[in-house]
Amino acid sequence: MAGRQDMFDAIVMADERFHGEGYQEGYEDGSSLGRIEGRQHGALRGAKIGSEIGCYQGFAFAWKHLLHSDASERDSRKMRVLESLMGMIEKFPYDDPAYDRLHEDLDRIRGKFRQLCSLLNVQPDFKMSAEGSGLSF
Template identity: 40%
Template sequence: MAGGSGNDDLFESVFMTENRLFQEGYREGFEKGTQRGLRDGRRHGASHGATMSTEISFYYGFAIAWKCILQDNTDAKSRKRVKAVEALLHLVQKSPHENPQSPKLQEDMDKLRAKFRQVCSLLNVPADFKDYVKNSSGVTF
């Protein structure tokens, strides 16, 4: 019986080693996956935030430039355009871009994009933000 007991210990030792190595591998993989997930998440968040910031900054500059262009005109059509441009400026300034975790961020961005399209329609200029970014990417100072 002593020989059988030693044999059982040998199989138990092999099984326990396999189980221990499996647990160590799982733990190590989980830690590396968590680290990579955080790194990739930060990179994605920074990229998405930069894109959103570029878009908001563009709307702000667009509105300021058109407000300057239209400020001296006094006809009714120009007043309507200035009012729409000022509404766009107001939306840009009240958007919660300082708080990226705001639950209203996407809703505010949708409102901002809609107002931009409305202003572009009133001004008879292209309303696609991507066209402006694509055309200005080759500009150097």
């Protein structure tokens, strides 16, 4: 009789056991896929931010060279803003993904870039596409 009771309990409890095992397997698979997807998303987002900062840096280097060759009194404000932008770019934490003020600093760099473009009377158009990024005028 005890053997028959154990077999009956095994049948009744099978649903609960399979539910628990299925949940655990699904949780493990979801966690693994979530980490993979998170890494891919982080790498893509980081590449976009790096590309944007790189365009700003190239823009700043080019204008620094142009303004130094034609240094005048009225260009001093432009140079101060340009130097400020370059300083912000140098201090940007490229290698610290856990930096808590990353987006704030990026917004400040974007604002300084727009300020510099306004002073230089340049209308930039920064584009992100599948082929890469670019800054056009």
